[in-house]
Amino acid sequence: MSDHLLLVIAWVLLISFAILSALVLLVLTGFRVGRRALQRRSERLAASVRTDVLDAVLNEDDASTAARQRLLATRGRARNRVEDELIGLLPRISGDAHERTATLLRRMGAERSALRRIRSRSVSKRCSGAFGLGALESRTSLPVLLDLLNDRSFDVRRVAARALGGIGDPDATEPLLRLVRGEPEMARDVGFALARIGEVGSATLREALSQSTASDDVTDRSGPLVADVLGQIGDLESVGVLSEAVRHAVSPTAVMAAESLALLEMPTAVPALLGGLSRTEPEVRRAAAAALGRLGESEALTALVSAVADEDPAFSRVAASALADLGPDGLAALEQMDSAYAVEAVALARLAGRGVH
Amino acid sequence: MVELLILFTTVFGLFFAVYSLAINSMFGVLTAIAVLESRLIAQRREFAGYDESFGEPRSRGVSVLMPAYNEEASIVAAVQAMRALRYPDFEVIVIDDGSKDSTVETMVKAFDLVEAPLALAPIAPARGEVHTTWVGRDGSTSLMLLAKHNGGKADALNAGLSAARKELICMVDADSILEPEALLHISRPFAEDPDVVAAGGVIRVANGCEIRSGRVTKPQMPRSFLASIQVVEYVRAFLVGRAGWSGINGLMIISGAFGLFRADVVRAVGGMDTDSMGEDAELVVRIHRWLGDGDEPGRVVFVSEPVAWTEVPEDLGTLSRQRRRWHRGLTEVYSRHRGMLFRRRYGTIGMVTMPAFWLFELVAPVVELVGAIYFVVVLAVYSMQEAGVVTEEFVDPWILVLLLACALSYAVLMSLVALLCDEVGTARYRRTRDLWVQLFGVLIENCGYRQLTAVWRTRGLVDALRNARPEWGEMKRKGFADQSSA
Numbered sequence: 001m002s003d004h005l006l007l008v009i010a011w012v013l014l015i016s017f018a019i020l021s022a023l024v025l026l027v028l029t030g031f032r033v034g035r036r037a038l039q040r041r042s043e044r045l046a047a048s049v050r051t052d053v054l055d056a057v058l059n060e061d062d063a064s065t066a067a068r069q070r071l072l073a074t075r076g077r078a079r080n081r082v083e084d085e086l087i088g089l090l091p092r093i094s095g096d097a098h099e100r101t102a103t104l105l106r107r108m109g110a111e112r113s114a115l116r117r118i119r120s121r122s123v124s125k126r127c128s129g130a131f132g133l134g135a136l137e138s139r140t141s142l143p144v145l146l147d148l149l150n151d152r153s154f155d156v157r158r159v160a161a162r163a164l165g166g167i168g169d170p171d172a173t174e175p176l177l178r179l180v181r182g183e184p185e186m187a188r189d190v191g192f193a194l195a196r197i198g199e200v201g202s203a204t205l206r207e208a209l210s211q212s213t214a215s216d217d218v219t220d221r222s223g224p225l226v227a228d229v230l231g232q233i234g235d236l237e238s239v240g241v242l243s244e245a246v247r248h249a250v251s252p253t254a255v256m257a258a259e260s261l262a263l264l265e266m267p268t269a270v271p272a273l274l275g276g277l278s279r280t281e282p283e284v285r286r287a288a289a290a291a292l293g294r295l296g297e298s299e300a301l302t303a304l305v306s307a308v309a310d311e312d313p314a315f316s317r318v319a320a321s322a323l324a325d326l327g328p329d330g331l332a333a334l335e336q337m338d339s340a341y342a343v344e345a346v347a348l349a350r351l352a353g354r355g356v357h
Numbered sequence: 358m359v360e361l362l363i364l365f366t367t368v369f370g371l372f373f374a375v376y377s378l379a380i381n382s383m384f385g386v387l388t389a390i391a392v393l394e395s396r397l398i399a400q401r402r403e404f405a406g407y408d409e410s411f412g413e414p415r416s417r418g419v420s421v422l423m424p425a426y427n428e429e430a431s432i433v434a435a436v437q438a439m440r441a442l443r444y445p446d447f448e449v450i451v452i453d454d455g456s457k458d459s460t461v462e463t464m465v466k467a468f469d470l471v472e473a474p475l476a477l478a479p480i481a482p483a484r485g486e487v488h489t490t491w492v493g494r495d496g497s498t499s500l501m502l503l504a505k506h507n508g509g510k511a512d513a514l515n516a517g518l519s520a521a522r523k524e525l526i527c528m529v530d531a532d533s534i535l536e537p538e539a540l541l542h543i544s545r546p547f548a549e550d551p552d553v554v555a556a557g558g559v560i561r562v563a564n565g566c567e568i569r570s571g572r573v574t575k576p577q578m579p580r581s582f583l584a585s586i587q588v589v590e591y592v593r594a595f596l597v598g599r600a601g602w603s604g605i606n607g608l609m610i611i612s613g614a615f616g617l618f619r620a621d622v623v624r625a626v627g628g629m630d631t632d633s634m635g636e637d638a639e640l641v642v643r644i645h646r647w648l649g650d651g652d653e654p655g656r657v658v659f660v661s662e663p664v665a666w667t668e669v670p671e672d673l674g675t676l677s678r679q680r681r682r683w684h685r686g687l688t689e690v691y692s693r694h695r696g697m698l699f700r701r702r703y704g705t706i707g708m709v710t711m712p713a714f715w716l717f718e719l720v721a722p723v724v725e726l727v728g729a730i731y732f733v734v735v736l737a738v739y740s741m742q743e744a745g746v747v748t749e750e751f752v753d754p755w756i757l758v759l760l761l762a763c764a765l766s767y768a769v770l771m772s773l774v775a776l777l778c779d780e781v782g783t784a785r786y787r788r789t790r791d792l793w794v795q796l797f798g799v800l801i802e803n804c805g806y807r808q809l810t811a812v813w814r815t816r817g818l819v820d821a822l823r824n825a826r827p828e829w830g831e832m833k834r835k836g837f838a839d840q841s842s843a
Binding site for chain 2: 003007010011013014017018020021024025027029031035036184185186187221283316317339340341344347348349350351353
């Protein structure tokens with residue numbers, strides 16, 4: 001390569017890097033300075049409406065009526081700010097305050113505004129719209145939110161899933177399950193939504209768990225999710241399907257089923273959990289042992305005593321802890337054992353003041 | 358002969374220029390990936406439902422392991438801050454690695470601990486045995502203390518692993534300050550994807566920040582010149598570099614100051630390697646190897662929201678020992694796991710990350726040093742040319758100066774882009790003054806600091822090749838008692 005060509009290339013590169021660096025520096029400075037200015041403006045705006053927002057939400061007197069009127073009279077950026085503050089508050093309040101806030105927002109046209117935003121090309125606006133519809137618990141927007149489960153943006157689908165939880169309509173249960181089967185990374189959000197939908201969706205969930213138990217597909221995340229949710233919502237009718245899952249489902253589902261049976265605290269689950277102690281997967285055995293401890297039924301004593309002597313240290317520890325949870329009989333059995341896990345469980349139980357000799 | 362020397366000079370000069378272009382271009386690609394990620398994060402943050410995550414009853418439990426050595430001055434504040442993390446289910450296990458001061462007594466008194474015979478399940482032979490264990494007076498195991506004979510950080514972590522009861526293991530340094538929602542953020546990938554086996558968070562520089570009750574309340578650039586350069590370095594290497602690698606599923610290193618792992622996987626690979634000085638990197642590489650050998654699905658990810666703040670060295674002596682040790686650790690990792698290089702079964706790690714790290718991290722300090730020597734030699738030859746001592750024209754000074762200027766300006770550009778990425782994604786520093794300090798740090802990092810660290814890193818490489826006796830040294834810490842910039 002000739003020296004001249006090399007020189008030209010070097011100059012071009014140097015000048016390009018210098019220009020780009022200057023541009024990046026400008027943008028960086030703009031961001032830093034601009035962000036502070038925006039923040040200050042936002043804080044001023046928030047401060048100007050905050051007192052009225054809190055008065056309107058928390059109280060029901062003449063002052064709060066006047067505050068609501070003032071909020072209804074806001075326009076432009078101030079109106080948007082008020083809406084954002086109120087919508088942000090909604091998930092955090094309940095009872096009369098929640099009802100007052102939702103009513104105020106509807107009068108302000110927040111639902112219409114949210115519906116407009118979900119048609120925007122901007123992902124942030126669609127998320128904001130979906131979030132708003134969920135916070136308002138607007139049942140009429142159920143079809144719109146179900147449609148958003150097919151949005152091209154992951155974030156919009158996620159927010160729509162959570163918003164469906166806010167609305168609480170059981171018709172959303174099956175679409176949410178389809179969503180998580182197709183996108184396992186939605187499990188946390190779909191679980192949140194299903195738990196909020198609650199008992200009204202439990203029939204669909206029980207059916208889904210039965211199907212999952214019959215299937216061998218370890219990649220299907222709907223199984224453990226459904227088992228988890230049934231326990232969270234306290235669906236006592238699901239003891240049967242959960243017990244089947246502990247016995248026969250793939251291990252992620254069986255583990256969640258065991259944990260849910262512990263939450264439901266039904267003694268009828270003990271035989272299934274004793275079966276779980278014999279499964280080959282260590283995580284299922286641990287979950288079954290822990291659940292037996294939570295249930296505290298003495299018929300688990302013999303099986304747990306054998307479990308303490310298992311060669312899997314994590315299983316031994318959980319089994320010893322579960323025995324301690326069974327009460328005086330369990331502790332008496334532990335005191336007869338040499339196992340380090342038995343000694344630990346007894347010592348911890350003594351410190352906790354649980355009755356020992 | 359003369360033509361040969363001219364050719365030699367030219368080829369070498371081009372080599373260094375191309376190498377510099379390549380290393381910065383690689384970083385440019387990583388930066389582009391990290392920029393996309395930071396946009397997504399900024400977009401997602403408002404609607405990601407983190408507040409609700411705190412209330413989720415089935416969040417996976419976390420065992421936080423804190424190895425401690427001679428930390429009597431700061432251990433109570435550090436543990437209090439750790440216990441105040443917002444997370445529904447976690448335990449803190451402090452492992453005292455044979456402190457010569459009163460770390461243990463301080464802990465026992467401050468937290469009202471009592472001795473209890475905890476059952477330990479060792480996963481690797483111990484260098485220093487655990488001799489006493491403590492729990493809360495009410496039998497609670499939410500805080501446990503293990504006292505052991507000295508065996509090093511990796512050995513202490515293995516002891517903690519043997520006592521851990523939760524599904525996930527979080528390894529932190531005793532002097533790390535985690536943000537209150539750090540566990541919520543870093544555990545999220547595990548909840549969303551069962552294939553995630555390890556996750557790393559961002560490490561930021563605590564020097565100069567306002568700290569109240571064990572929390573960084575106001576991030577600020579340090580007053581120390583050396584620490585402020587390291588802020589830029591950490592943003593470039595930790596935030597941008599690792600986010601980029603994570604984006605292509607090629608993350609090879611998770612910092613020992615803050616990482617979250619699946620406990621079953623760490624146990625399956627045999628815990629921490631007590632012979633390695635880079636035990637954090639070595640663990641992650643060994644996990645990748647285990648995944649590849651067993652053809653198991655698994656991902657190691659970087660999460661750019663959870664932050665651990667740590668104190669960095671403010672004197673050259675401590676900094677040099679630290680960098681020498683880090684590079685020695687990296688060399689040892691390569692030495693142990695060189696069989697993974699260019700092997701398809703190890704995926705992006707074997708085919709892309711490890712070769713790139715070998716070329717642009719491991720041997721980079723040697724190349725930089727040789728390049729610096731080359732430049733000095735060439736300058737000397739040019740002086741001789743000008744003085745008439747040498748009659749042939751070996752060196753065109755303009756080309757050399759321009760190539761050097763290109764290399765430096767490209768590196769400065771990459772550092773600026775890293776700062777911009779940080780500003781867009783997380784915006785930690787608010788003051789305009791901090792921006793000027795960062796910009797100054799960018800200039801000095803690329804004009805002098807990196808060349809200096811090249812010397813230390815080369816020594817680390819030589820230490821590893823010679824298998825020299827390890828030297829940890831001690832860092833003079835200020836600790837995290839309440840600090841303010843006032």
